[in-house]
Amino acid sequence: MTELLVGKSMKRKEDQRLLTGRGRYVDDIRRPGESHAYFVRSPHAHAEIRSVKKDAALASPGVLGVFTGKDIQRDNWGSIPCGWVVTDRYGKPHKAVPHYALTPDKARYVGDHVAVVVAETYAQARDAAELIEIDYHELPPVIDLATAMSGAQIHDLAPQNLCYDWELGEQAEIDAVFARAHHVASLDLVNNRLAPSPMEPRAALAEYDPAQESYTLWSTSQNPHMLRWMLSENVSGIPETKLRVISPDVGGGFGMKIYCYPEETTCLWLSKQVGRPVRWTGDRSESFLADAHGRDHRTRVELALDDKGIFLGLKVDTVANMGAYLSNYATSIPTYFYATLLAGCYKTPVIHCDVKAVFTNTSPVDAYRGAGRPEAAYLIERIIDVAAMEMGVDPIELRRRNFIKPADFPYQTPVHLIYDIGDYDASLDEALRMIDYAGFPARKAESKSRGKLRGIGVACYIEACGVAPSQLIGKMGAGAGLWESAQVRFNVTGTAFVLTGTHGHGQGHETTFGQIVADMFGIPIEHVELVHGDTSQVPMGMGTYGSRSLAVGGSAIVRAAEKVIAKGHKIAAHMLEAAENDVEYARGWYSVPGTNRKVKLTDVAKKAYIPVDYPVGLEPGLDETAFYDPANFTYPAGAHIAEVEIDPETGTLKIVDWVAVDDFGKVINPMIVEGQIHGGLAQGIGQAILENVVYDSETGQLLSGSFMDYAMPRADDFPNFKVGYTETPCTHNPLGAKGAGEAGAIASPPALINAISNALGIRHIDMPATPQRIWRAARAAGAADAQKE
Amino acid sequence: MYNFTYSNPEMLSDAEHLLGTGESPTLLAGGQTLLPTLKLRLAQHSSLVDLGRIVALKGIVAEGSCLRIGAMTTHWEVASSATVAAAIPALSQLAGMIGDPQVRHRGTIGGSVANNDPSADYPAGCLGLGATIHTNRRDISADDFFVGMFETALENGEIITALSFPVPExxxxxxxxxxxxxxxxVGVMVSKGVSGIRVAVTGAGNAGVFRDTAIEAALQKNFVADAVPESGVSEDTLMSDMHAAADYRKHLIAVMARRAVAAATS
Amino acid sequence: MRRITMTVNGREITCEVEERLLLVQFLRETLKLTGTHVGCDTSQCGVCVVHVDGQSIKSCSMLAVQADGRSVTTIEGLMKDGEMHPMQAAFHDQHGLQCGFCTPGMVMSAIDLLQKNPDPTEQEIREWLEGNLCRCTGYHNIVKAVRQAATAISRQGEART
Known part of the structure; x- marks a missing residue:
């Protein structure tokens, strides 16, 4: 019998093509007769479009057409939707402002799509674009989140630029708790705006086939089926049967490639309009301007504690930036993926959260790796350290006193969610051991002898992953169910196709899912072929995000494979001339216990397709589909510890050590999971110390518009990461898996800011904690110390 | 990128001629700034005259107490040259810090100096070591060469051919x-030698590279790290941007100068 | 337009190209060698790194006409006799890639490092990769892969001598 693959660090099936230059990304695909689109973007943050003169551009060499939003509107193409309705504190739905692929009336951010040129070559399209004359009437831009509600109105539908004012929890209850608190710690903080920046820029290629009246769209999408649905139902009216969306190899997404974007929508429309395939590949400048950004909150957080340091209540007041339009899921991120996580790992009995989502003249903001959960973890883990400092309690001890303990599960939080399982002390213990926490004072003293400030910071996070139980999110306003589907199909020769509605763009699904199926069927992993990213091949799907692929998509695969095995059981019983009840199945073999009679699943599969001698009444074929809708979210959790050393003279930060201990439940491929942690850490550390999207507060021009000014983490910014695991298997899915994609990005910002604050002996420093900010903080702290002495 | 014509002459005289031809010709040295600039359509030129094939513009020679580096010598060649390392290790070190390895493989000293980016390293190297910039027409001292942000003393049609660096103590x-x-x-080149004590600062000044005379004066008296005072320049003359405000840059000038002196005297 | 001749992955190629055509566009659009990618427009990300006359360069910051008469190696030219280059093999072994988009440039850059420094320390590897951005891996496994390749290549060398 072959060795079990689940739990092993199998090397990846997808590597061969990617390592030899044979990956197939959207921009690598060429279609005969293809033309090129170039988007004319608004140079102004907020301006009325009074007129667009196309003549000169139309006369430019190679130009096939020049179009504006009015042209698309004439074809009755609708607005790109926001699929999650958030009901505000007064019972009203959020302001669903329109978002057209090309804006017909007004430019609402620098980079907004005003017109498009299609030409034989990219250079010709770009040359012609410069000849278009657009008469703008500039309006005052609304940039600063703090004053956005009193700025010029961006959308007719949204007075005060307010998308919604939303509340979770009872005001009276939280007020009562705070009134009897022994201590209240409070903090104002910023969760900085980020540019997700996968290395592959977004791209689209659309082709119309007049014979079939059908469209094909190649897109750098994390969820091709969802894109097809939105384009079909909300935007174009093209029936789903006439629209094929293909996501081939995709060069990273991190949430940013979930959404339906103006560029691909426009290309789709253009393909019929110009009667040629139309290609667009964003350059990095366009990515910075018009990719959905992440985070961007301003928050006041207050924690009420009793005299023993027990948490009594948490009060959170957040202003969240939506940007100029609502991206597909923007409304849900600062509400149901944020406020519902505010219990963290703790038994805080009363929680109140107020969120005002506002429009500004900036790029739309939506989910980015972690999506709401990093914002929640950050403020919880920060305010705990502040409270510990103010009360003179060890921050680790304070956490332990308030942890939800293993005996408390399932645990109903005051903010909707029911955690199924976890052991937060176990992760923390292991992390403390791995970093030699006890040895820290000696290391700190050694640093001090060299004039350096050493600090250590802990963050214990929890996240809700495996998105998502459809009924629960439906009650929260989601317009879609977040089940996943899978089809498992045996071929005659004993190989199997696995079709999944998730999409891999770096996560190694071909390998991980292959391991699961190979084990279940007792066949080599090479005989399992994963099919994803094509709506014409995969029946249905909801895509990849929210650490859902394994927990939800993998579970669907298990269910479909179980159906295959169950049907095979009937065939095997016939072949073994035994009663079904007398046949047992284990890893590729059906057998009759107590006899030497057995038959291989692969032979059963062959029989299913050559049903000559076959059970009466049974359908031929071995091809099963399953839909899996999770019963609950999964709750990965863990403890991360950062140790840093600061040069107070320059503000230079060195991360000297990093320990990540995570509980992802059952792990299928530890190598891949570890890679996910590393990547998440890099993005979280990037947020904490390097990355920041900055708009000029007066003009709305994007100042961090390239890698020259947006600080992407590089290899020498990081130490080697130490990764450890604890394991409490998820209780409600067949794999026991919780999901691992986002943890690193959630845990690392608070761990690092806690470490920096610890090193400097200060309450708080805002992200990104750049050398300049650290230098200022160190200087202020030094001056304060000097005063004390 | 807008279209342009391209030539890559083998003789300097041909390059001079081509540079005088057409509407808006320009020189292409390593192209590590020019090509991205053209790609982003931030500049438009009728023709590019590529200096890459002119052998006379390449090479590193130690001439007595002087190091002569051809304008088309790449950062990589300077950083890995045994001749440079023996004569002026500070220059190897500086060249090895420019951009990244791939940029160093293409970027050239002449191109960098002619571009005079206010945050580039070579301008500090030239000014801080008291270099002479040789062109097809004349020799220009570094003190006279760097005029302002992206501005130099180069005239139309003038081509940098080589740079000479006096070997410092x-x-x-x-x-x-x-x-x-x-x-x-902030980048600081500190040197002590025939051209006196020089402290040249790049990355900080509104008008590009400059000499910090207050620090130079203090070091003149006592060339030790502890003698380095706060920078003498006014914050008004320093850049303030999203990465660093003028006061932080000013602070860093002194810190970098102190560290440079400490390294030079250790 | 200008006529150029260069050797790409061992094959001599002559073409008429527009002067403004970048080397990376020439490779991708003209020669259909799409393993070399484009990830930025400020020559910082390094997904376009190829070798020109054995030296790693950013093919987005070089004109095709500048490569006239030169020898270019791309990721597609690394396999020998159906075997991956030790650097490619090391990236596979150490899980040094996820989405794969930065990988070709990363591999080409890392190979050049080992040409210049056959036994680099971890810190030297991290510093060398300054011009190669990766958004997926946190670089951890890339550094391990380069170390593995260094060992493998030096063993190969020993075996030959």
């Missing part, structure tokens, strides 16, 4: 990189 370059671009947020 001691010199060190210390750079505090911009966390995003890795250009100098």
């Amino acid at each position: 001691v010199a060190t370059y210390v750079k505090y990189p911009n966390p995003a671009s890795r250009y100098a947020l």
Whole structure:
């Protein structure tokens, strides 16, 4: 019998093509007769479009057409939707402002799509674009989140630029708790705006086939089926049967490639309009301007504690930036993926959260790796350290006193969610051991002898992953169910196709899912072929995000494979001339216990397709589909510890050590999971110390518009990461898996800011904690110390 | 990128001629700034005259107490040259800090100096070591060469052919990189030698590279790290941007200078 | 337009190209060698790194006409006799890639490092990769892969001598 693959660090099936230059990304695909689109973007943050003169551009060499939003509107193409309705504190739905692929009336951010040129070559399209004359009437831009509600109105539908004012929890209850608190710690903080920046820029290629009246769209999408649905139902009216969306190899997404974007929508429309395939590949400048950004909150957080340091209540007041339009899921991120996580790992009995989502003249903001959960973890883990400092309690001890303990599960939080399982002390213990926490004072003293400030910071996070139980999110306003589907199909020769509605763009699904199926069927992993990213091949799907692929998509695969095995059981019983009840199945073999009679699943599969001698009444074929809708979210959790050393003279930060201990439940491929942690850490550390999207507060021009000014983490910014695991298997899915994609990005910002604050002996420093900010903080702290002495 | 014509002459005289032809010709040296600029359509030129094939513009020679580096010598060649390392290790060090390895493989000393980016490293190297910039027409001292941000004393049609660096007694370059671009947020070249004590600062000044005369004066009296005072320049003359305000840059000038002197004297 | 001749992955190629055509566009659009990618427009990300006359360069910051008469190696030219280059093999072994988009440039850059420094320390590897951005891996496994390749290549060398 072959060795079990689940739990092993199998090397990846997808590597061969990617390592030899044979990956197939959207921009690598060429279609005969293809033309090129170039988007004319608004140079102004907020301006009325009074007129667009196309003549000169139309006369430019190679130009096939020049179009504006009015042209698309004439074809009755609708607005790109926001699929999650958030009901505000007064019972009203959020302001669903329109978002057209090309804006017909007004430019609402620098980079907004005003017109498009299609030409034989990219250079010709770009040359012609410069000849278009657009008469703008500039309006005052609304940039600063703090004053956005009193700025010029961006959308007719949204007075005060307010998308919604939303509340979770009872005001009276939280007020009562705070009134009897022994201590209240409070903090104002910023969760900085980020540019997700996968290395592959977004791209689209659309082709119309007049014979079939059908469209094909190649897109750098994390969820091709969802894109097809939105384009079909909300935007174009093209029936789903006439629209094929293909996501081939995709060069990273991190949430940013979930959404339906103006560029691909426009290309789709253009393909019929110009009667040629139309290609667009964003350059990095366009990515910075018009990719959905992440985070961007301003928050006041207050924690009420009793005299023993027990948490009594948490009060959170957040202003969240939506940007100029609502991206597909923007409304849900600062509400149901944020406020519902505010219990963290703790038994805080009363929680109140107020969120005002506002429009500004900036790029739309939506989910980015972690999506709401990093914002929640950050403020919880920060305010705990502040409270510990103010009360003179060890921050680790304070956490332990308030942890939800293993005996408390399932645990109903005051903010909707029911955690199924976890052991937060176990992760923390292991992390403390791995970093030699006890040895820290000696290391700190050694640093001090060299004039350096050493600090250590802990963050214990929890996240809700495996998105998502459809009924629960439906009650929260989601317009879609977040089940996943899978089809498992045996071929005659004993190989199997696995079709999944998730999409891999770096996560190694071909390998991980292959391991699961190979084990279940007792066949080599090479005989399992994963099919994803094509709506014409995969029946249905909801895509990849929210650490859902394994927990939800993998579970669907298990269910479909179980159906295959169950049907095979009937065939095997016939072949073994035994009663079904007398046949047992284990890893590729059906057998009759107590006899030497057995038959291989692969032979059963062959029989299913050559049903000559076959059970009466049974359908031929071995091809099963399953839909899996999770019963609950999964709750990965863990403890991360950062140790840093600061040069107070320059503000230079060195991360000297990093320990990540995570509980992802059952792990299928530890190598891949570890890679996910590393990547998440890099993005979280990037947020904490390097990355920041900055708009000029007066003009709305994007100042961090390239890698020259947006600080992407590089290899020498990081130490080697130490990764450890604890394991409490998820209780409600067949794999026991919780999901691992986002943890690193959630845990690392608070761990690092806690470490920096610890090193400097200060309450708080805002992200990104750049050398300049650290230098200022160190200087202020030094001056304060000097005063004390 | 707008279209242009391209030539790559083998003789300097041909390059001179081509540079005088057409509407808006320009020289292409390593292209590590020019090509991205053209790609982003931030500049338009009728023709590019590529200096890459002119052998006379390449090479590193130690001439007595002087190091002569051809304008088309790449950063990589300077950083890995045994001749440079023996004569002026500070210059190897500086060249090894420019951009990244791939940029160093293409970028040239002449191109960098002619571009005079206010955050580039070579301008500090030239000014801090008292270099002479040789052109097809004349020799220009570094003190006269760097005129302002992206501005130099070069006239139309003038081509840098080589740079000469007097070998100093001691010199060190210390750079505090911009966390995003890795250009100098502040870079300081300190040297002591025939051209006196020089402290040249890049990355900080509104008008590009400059000499910090207050620090030079203090070091004149006592060339030790502890003698380095706060920078003498007014914050008004320093850049303030999203990465660093003028006061932080000013502070870093002194810190970098101190570290440079400490390294030079250790 | 200008006529150029260069050797790409061992094959001599002559073409008429527009002067403004970048080397990376020439490779991708003209020669259909799409393993070399484009990820930025400020020559910082390094997904376009190829070798020109054995030296790693950013093919987005070089004109195709500048490569006239030169020898270019791309990721597609690394396999020998159906075997991956030790650097490619090391990236596979150490899980040094996820989405794969930065990988070709990363591999080409890392190979050049080992040409210049056959036994680099971890810190030297991290510093060398300054011009190669990766958004997926946190670089951890890339550094391990380069170390593995260094060992493998030096063993190969020993075996030959």
